[in-house]
Amino acid sequence: MSIRTIDKPTARPGFVRPRGRFNLGSRYTPVLVTLILLIAMWGVGATRYRGFLSVQMLLNLLIDNSFLLVLVVGMTFVILTGGIDLSVGSVVALSTMIAAFLLRAGWPPLVVIAIVLVVGSTLGMLVGLVIHYFEIQPFIATLAAMFLARGLCYVISLNSISITDPFFVDMAQTRIPLGPGLAITPSVIIAVIVVAIAFFVLHYTRTGRTVYGIGNGGQSAMLMGLPVARTRVLVYVISGFCSALGGVLFTFYTLSGYSLTAVGMELDAIAAVVIGGTLLTGGSGFILGSVLGVLVLGIIQTIISFEGTLSSWWTKIVIGALLLVFIVLQRLLTTLRR
Amino acid sequence: MNPTVTRALKHRLFWPIVTLLGLLVLNVAVRPAFFSIRLQDGHLFGSLVDILRNGAPTLLVALGMTLVIATRGIDLSVGAVVAISGALACSIIAGSADPNSPTTVLVAVGISIVLALILGAWNGFLVSVIGVQPIIATLILMTAGRGLAMLITEGQIVTVNSAPYKVIGGGYWLALPASIIIALGMFAIAAVLTRKTALGLLIESVGINPQASRIAGVRSRSIIWMVYIFSGLCAGIAGLMISSNVTAADANNAGLWIEMDAILAVVIGGTSLAGGRYSLGGTLIGAAIIQTLTTTVYTVGIAPEITLVFKALVVIIVCLLQSPALQTRLGSLRRRPDRRRPDRRRPVTTSTGGVLS
Numbered sequence: 001m002s003i004r005t006i007d008k009p010t011a012r013p014g015f016v017r018p019r020g021r022f023n024l025g026s027r028y029t030p031v032l033v034t035l036i037l038l039i040a041m042w043g044v045g046a047t048r049y050r051g052f053l054s055v056q057m058l059l060n061l062l063i064d065n066s067f068l069l070v071l072v073v074g075m076t077f078v079i080l081t082g083g084i085d086l087s088v089g090s091v092v093a094l095s096t097m098i099a100a101f102l103l104r105a106g107w108p109p110l111v112v113i114a115i116v117l118v119v120g121s122t123l124g125m126l127v128g129l130v131i132h133y134f135e136i137q138p139f140i141a142t143l144a145a146m147f148l149a150r151g152l153c154y155v156i157s158l159n160s161i162s163i164t165d166p167f168f169v170d171m172a173q174t175r176i177p178l179g180p181g182l183a184i185t186p187s188v189i190i191a192v193i194v195v196a197i198a199f200f201v202l203h204y205t206r207t208g209r210t211v212y213g214i215g216n217g218g219q220s221a222m223l224m225g226l227p228v229a230r231t232r233v234l235v236y237v238i239s240g241f242c243s244a245l246g247g248v249l250f251t252f253y254t255l256s257g258y259s260l261t262a263v264g265m266e267l268d269a270i271a272a273v274v275i276g277g278t279l280l281t282g283g284s285g286f287i288l289g290s291v292l293g294v295l296v297l298g299i300i301q302t303i304i305s306f307e308g309t310l311s312s313w314w315t316k317i318v319i320g321a322l323l324l325v326f327i328v329l330q331r332l333l334t335t336l337r338r
Numbered sequence: 339m340n341p342t343v344t345r346a347l348k349h350r351l352f353w354p355i356v357t358l359l360g361l362l363v364l365n366v367a368v369r370p371a372f373f374s375i376r377l378q379d380g381h382l383f384g385s386l387v388d389i390l391r392n393g394a395p396t397l398l399v400a401l402g403m404t405l406v407i408a409t410r411g412i413d414l415s416v417g418a419v420v421a422i423s424g425a426l427a428c429s430i431i432a433g434s435a436d437p438n439s440p441t442t443v444l445v446a447v448g449i450s451i452v453l454a455l456i457l458g459a460w461n462g463f464l465v466s467v468i469g470v471q472p473i474i475a476t477l478i479l480m481t482a483g484r485g486l487a488m489l490i491t492e493g494q495i496v497t498v499n500s501a502p503y504k505v506i507g508g509g510y511w512l513a514l515p516a517s518i519i520i521a522l523g524m525f526a527i528a529a530v531l532t533r534k535t536a537l538g539l540l541i542e543s544v545g546i547n548p549q550a551s552r553i554a555g556v557r558s559r560s561i562i563w564m565v566y567i568f569s570g571l572c573a574g575i576a577g578l579m580i581s582s583n584v585t586a587a588d589a590n591n592a593g594l595w596i597e598m599d600a601i602l603a604v605v606i607g608g609t610s611l612a613g614g615r616y617s618l619g620g621t622l623i624g625a626a627i628i629q630t631l632t633t634t635v636y637t638v639g640i641a642p643e644i645t646l647v648f649k650a651l652v653v654i655i656v657c658l659l660q661s662p663a664l665q666t667r668l669g670s671l672r673r674r675p676d677r678r679r680p681d682r683r684r685p686v687t688t689s690t691g692g693v694l695s
Contacts, residue, residue, distance in 0.1 A: 136661050
């Protein structure tokens with residue numbers, strides 16, 4: 001369980017032990033399995049339903065889940081350090097509320113977005129400081145943040161506030177053509193940029209290595225002289241920022257702010273990260289895996305809505321079953337690696 | 339400083355008790371009749387009785403959670419189990435020919451409890467046999483469980499009209515609410531079983547170091563399995579109480595956030611999420627704080643909109659006061675370094691990641 005073995009993969013990203021051509025114990029295996037699963041589900045969908053086998057279908061997955069993509073980026077950072085962030089769903093709701101409230105009061109849209117991002121990052125920073133300097137478990141600290149953010153939503157307004165600001169409406173309705181019959185929304189571009197930046201930071205910068213280092217054992221990371229304190233606080237700032245940005249994208253999608261939106265979205269984010277092959281103990285996983293995890297969740301919902309006769313609660317059951325499969329798989333792979 | 343005062347200050351339940359007393363005093367200050375309890379039709383009524391009755395499900399769930407956390411685990415699925423057991427019992431009773439017959443109710447309660455035990459055993463299986471981290475193992479049932487409950491109720495809110503079933507959550511025994519008697523009964527059983535036998539010691543040893551205790555001959559696998567089954571049982575009974583109190587099973591909202599309340603109650607009560615030493619008495623006080631907090635919001639007249647903000651602030655304050663870092667700093671302020679646990683002064687502890695391991 002918590003016993004860390006010496007031969008766990010080193011903190012250097014992109015390092016694979018050469019052991020035969022196909023290595024079951026490789027840290028890429030969970031991601032590959034997710035990819036195969038995604039393709040298989042797409043294939044099954046394509047044989048069953050008309051219109052499933054199209055590129056626009058895949059783009060729609062991105063359009064409908066752009067906010068979740070941004071959320072899992074932050075969540076991946078936090079989970080890679082061995083922490084967890086339960087507050088993301090509430091911060092999304094708080095962001096939609098602040099945005100809708102300020103826009104109704106007539107503030108310029110770009111200022112509103114900046115304020116939302118600052119509020120989210122500040123909340124994340126406070127959580128990070130509490131976790132690092134008061135040694136409170138991430139679970140409890142982010143739980144308190146979850147209650148706080150949700151409570152602040154109610155303080156702003158109990159009712160749904162609709163957004164009529166022309167900039168937000170534009171962002172919601174603009175379709176950027178990619179080719180004949182193909183289009184995406186600006187939100188998708190923002191989400192892809194966030195994923196790309198996160199990929200770069202995690203795999204090509206010192207900060208990224210420190211994140212993996214903390215996940216593999218905070219004590220040794222500190223003895224190596226890595227800036228543990230700064231990085232551990234930073235991942236919660238990143239998560240808070242991503243949640244706020246996810247909230248902004250969510251308002252582009254729904255054009256309203258409501259206190260009760262995004263209840264349980266933190267579970268979706270955690271599930272996507274786990275299905276994407278990141279270990280919840282930290283230290284092992286990839287951003288692109290989490291992106292695949294989001295796509296798997298999206299495709300489950302699409303299949304269930306295409307099926308028509310299946311009730312919505314099957315989504316939850318299928319996601320639960322998938323989580324089970326992936327967790328047992330990861331467990332087997334970790335055992336193989338030893 | 340007076341040695342008695344120092345000892346009291348150092349007691350692990352000092353801050354929780356101060357918080358609870360503070361909340362009660364606040365209530366009395368706002369509404370002097372807060373402590374008054376009257377006897378009417380052989381039943382006790384009053385704010386304190388209300389706190390006890392409404393706090394019973396949280397107390398039960400927190401009780402199971404304490405033992406799970408003591409083995410360095412966590413059970414996120416209790417809310418889902420609450421929903422499932424309530425949904426199953428209500429569906430059976432609503433579907434039966436005679437909802438008022440005690441036999442029907444007993445059968446429904448029995449089947450629901452058996453299902454809750456099975457769900458607990460499932461969590462225990464994943465954690466102890468497969469070796470999945472508790473937080474993820476129970477996340478599976480947390481995610482899928484609400485779906486299962488919806489499957490049982492077919493997405494509807496099942497209402498039941500059954501006098502015997504109503505007793506569990508809303509009835510009275512010996513002038514006291516039946517739910518609090520059931521909860522305290524379970525509490526007493528757990529306390530006797532773990533504190534009057536070696537069981538509590540074994541649970542703590544598994545929580546402190548599973549490998550070492552296995553090598554020392556403790557059957558850590560059966561112990562872990564047992565605590566999850568017990569947690570499932572507690573959640574199942576809490577589910578019966580909640581659905582019986584409102585005479586309906588709502589698969590979506592029954593027991594929503596109860597896992598969070600229960601974990602908070604355990605943590606406020608001084609049991610560390612890193613496993614090991616646990617305190618059942620602390621959990622009792624923690625659950626009382628959570629419920630009193632909710633009642634206080636109504637008594638003091640805080641707008642319902644900011645209930646959650648208020649709750650979050652109290653939780654943050656209590657956790658900060660109890661945090662090892664602050665305790666150490668307070669200790670050095672008093673020039674009384676804590677000699678019992680010198681390891682607290684290590685620059686980086688793994689306690690922040692402990693919850694996940």
